[in-house]
Amino acid sequence: MGDGSVVPRLGSMKALLGIVAGAGASYGLYKLISGQVFKKTKKNPHNESPSVKSSQQGGIKLRPGSLLAKVSGLDVVCARPDDATSGEIVHQSPNKLELHHLKILLSRLQTIDDVSNRAQFLLTLGNAAAFTINQNQIRELEGIPVIAGFLSDPAPEVRVQALNALNNLCMNIENQEQIKLYVPQVLELIEMSAVNSDLQLGALRLLTNLSVTDKHQHLLKGSVTLLLSLLVVSSEALQVQTLKVLVNLSSNPDMMDDIVQAQAPASVLLLFDERTSPAVLLRLLTFVGNLKAWRPSAQVADELRRKQDCLFRVMLDESSQLHSKLVRLLSHPAGEIQAQVARVLT
Template sequence: MGDARRAAAAGLVLGAGACYCIYRLTRKATGAAVETERAAGARDGSAPAGGLLPLVSGLSALPSLALGGLASRRSDTDLPQSPCQLDVHHLQKLIHLLKFTDDPLIQEQALVSLSNSAAFSVNQDIIRNLDGLSVIGRMLSDSIPKVKEKALNALNNLSMNVKNQEEIKVYILQVCKEIEISPLNSDLQLAGLRLLTNMSVTNDYHHMMTNGIPCFLHLLSEGNERTKVQVLKILVNLSANPAMIQHLCSAQAPSLLSLFDYGINKEILLRALTFAVNLNQNMKNEDGIITQDLSSEDSIFFLLCGHSTQYAQKLVRLLHHQDTEVKEQAAKIITQQRGEILRDSSGKLQ
């Protein structure tokens, strides 16, 4: 009987995903390739001013980031919208199945189907209205890493919706903890980082990620390139909020300057430069005033905003980088810092 129930449940999950699979095959056949990375893709996109609908852009969008607003944030999504969608009946059955089964294989399959369906904006609302967010969220307490990973992927796609974020926010602290204890560079850790990337597109939930900053900086030091890129997306988002400048600048990051080396991966380098530009820009805002002693030589403030000789030398070398975007960002930081020095010498710097 157990095998029969599992087969029936698996049939439901596979059937529910059939429409999605047909859509993907159609897209591939027409040459409109979709760049994805596992269940919750690693695509960059700037958040629109009016909401969190998925947008697609390449890395070349980085230099045009507006330093004080949503345009300087990064967002992750899986797939573009499509007319091909599951109906309410199928989604309700998937959520019911996920709620009442203890079989991890069925849980994984149901979560993958819900994650794929959540790539379409209309389904994001339907799943929320069916209480699917809380059902998926409960899977984060599961002891099986693959189930938690698939749940994070589903929440990642669902988080491309402002109303959904209001419910998903209750899991932020849990996700931060999961990122900290997960194996370094694991798919589970990366899934958590992707969800926090989307949840940090607006300022609303930044304060809930404050305690995660030391972990983010540790991953920036110890993680592989894929992990570093994802962490930097979060840090760029946080640094665009003047209210987070105090928390970021006081954090310890002794190896941070290595991200500005001439030969480092361009994706990492551009985001590190954008992070530094945001810090310099938002310290001028009244909400970004530094109120505590940041004399520690390992603090981000000392390394990136304290006129470090080593940092200045790295920036000057980047002016000769072969990539135009890198040169522009480096020049912007040098200009910002020179302005600060001039104001300081004239007695006008706070």
């Protein structure tokens, strides 16, 4: 068992503890899907975005029908005509992107000053990274540190696209060995960003992918308090992603000591309510089921009871109100929820 201390890093989240509760939450067990393809956004070819106009004024040749436009779904900046090393990016399917195309993208990304263009190039790399061959090539080109460098970009939209690109790259086990180095920075983004922001959502998606297997879950053991605090103050979309991470962690018995010792707002119990959407309850019950599968010794249970506001006291101790809330959910109109509650109570 751990040293029994929990040092929460709540930052701006600390002021949110114990505030709103009762917002819906949900969780779906995450499946690592290789070859995910992002939806392409179509733009009116007769309308030019500000970034396109500024790029043209800067002397960069634009190719609306180029590979980059096909991959990202946006007008993008192509190589300068006088750049002899860049070559021409030809029309082809993103899953057949060649090595020199990725070299161009990564090289140009590091020299772009315009915010919209930086976000655009990261979007293109992220979409390309939906394919295994590109995931490997980006790693071999040392592109992961390049992309991760934009996690500290001043522009929020650039940070969001960097997270999205890393999220796709994270679907590759070998890439995870590099991406895990940026977990502290990703957690800081969650902690310091506005609640329900795209930054928080993108960061949680990345942590979901990284925590699918138990190999890197230990990197998140100090973040459970932050996740539980976020769970009670965020919108349903963010609660879903938060619970995905929590369920991944709670499925690992080696993580349970850290989870049950984490500080938890008592208001999290208000989520176990008939007014919460069925999708939310099913996923929340999965998390609780994982917790209840853990059986501490009498000595460990006594130690945990002495920890103020820890998750064990809030959800698992005999004094917890969770049991009575679960019993009331046995009469939920959705049969699937009734069945899940019955399994948890067994």
